[in-house]
Amino acid sequence: MLRGLTNKIWLWHPAISNRTLHVQPERRPVEMALFGEVEKAPMKLSIPVPVTPWVDAGWLATDAAYRQMSVTDKIRFLERQLGLPCDRWPDAVDIDVVGKASFGRDPRIWQADVFGKFVRPGTQRGTSCRDFSMLTVLRWLDMRYTVAPTFEDAEKVAVRQYLRELTAQGYLMELPDQHFRVLPAPHPEGLSRLRWNPQGRLTVSALRVCSERVRLDIPANQVQRLLEYFEDGHPALPVVAFVQDLMVRLHAPARTIVALLREAGLILG
Structure with missing residues (x-):
């Protein structure tokens, strides 16, 4: 009975004469890929693209319709929005600012529009404070009016001065980075x-x-x-x-x- 291979040099077998010959060779990358032993990184089928903020199509249609209105129709629209006839509009919509003609011939129209959209809702009793930026106002006006600056950046100067005058009148509080907060009216x-x-x-x-x-x-x-x-x-x-x-x-x-x-x-x- 053969109890071991120690000192049995007279025995020969391929498995003990050259053990390295029977070691399984490492598979090359091509073979591993063919046999499915390598998990390939998933192919990227898409690339990220910037997504623009969603805008309600209804608002776009409203702004486009307002843009096409005559001056008379715009005044009627603003009278309904402010709840007052134009001869009783507050002084806050008749402020003399530099570049005021950038949004049309009568600055009271665009000022009443801004006041009714951004300021008046936040001054009503029981409403919470509302914040907005000057850039938001500029973009909104650009959708509703044909902007024709009387000088470079005239429309920005006009809106900035108007909002700061509303701040001086107590309607707004100026915040950092050209942001503003609507203040409630003191009844x-x-x-x-x-x-x-x-x-x-x-x-x-x-x-x-x-x-x-x-x-x-x-x-x-x-x-x-x-x-x-x-x-x-x-x-x-x-x-x-x-x-x-x-x-x-x-x-x-x-x-x-x-x-x-x-x-x-x-x-x-």
Whole structure:
């Protein structure tokens, strides 16, 4: 009985004389591919392409129809949108700005259109704050009007000045990167519900930043007066009386004064 191959040099067999001959050779890539032992990377059948934002075709049709309207029909449309006849439109749609003729002969039309689209809905009672950018307004106007700049970038100058004037009138608050926020209108009964913030304090830097955001120029003598009011507390007057006093001293509407006090964190409600 053969118990092993040690010292059995007299035995010969191909399996022990040259073991390397019986090692399975590595398959070449071509063979491996033929036998399916290599997982090939899936072929890329598509490439990513930028997708433009979806736009409701209904809005495009509405803008195209408005663009073709006569001046008279546009005024009628805007009267329905603002809920007022054109002779009772607010001063906010009749602002003198540079480049105002870039969207047509009568700037009140495009200003009323912008006001009715972006500003007025956010000023209604019970609505939340709305933010938008100047670029959004420009693109929207471009779909509704034939833009003919009276000088280079005249339409941008006109829209920028118009939005900043609305900010000065208290309709908007200016945010970074040419964004704006619609401020709710201060209704008379709403003013009576406002109250002072017990923790509210006012510093020079905070007053400067807040006044810039609401586009309110404050004379130097009034700056010191405001700082003294909120140095260690708040005015003894009710908020509504203080707002009315500042309206006279700063020659600003109530909505601008309220926006300033809100932005500075001085009032609640």
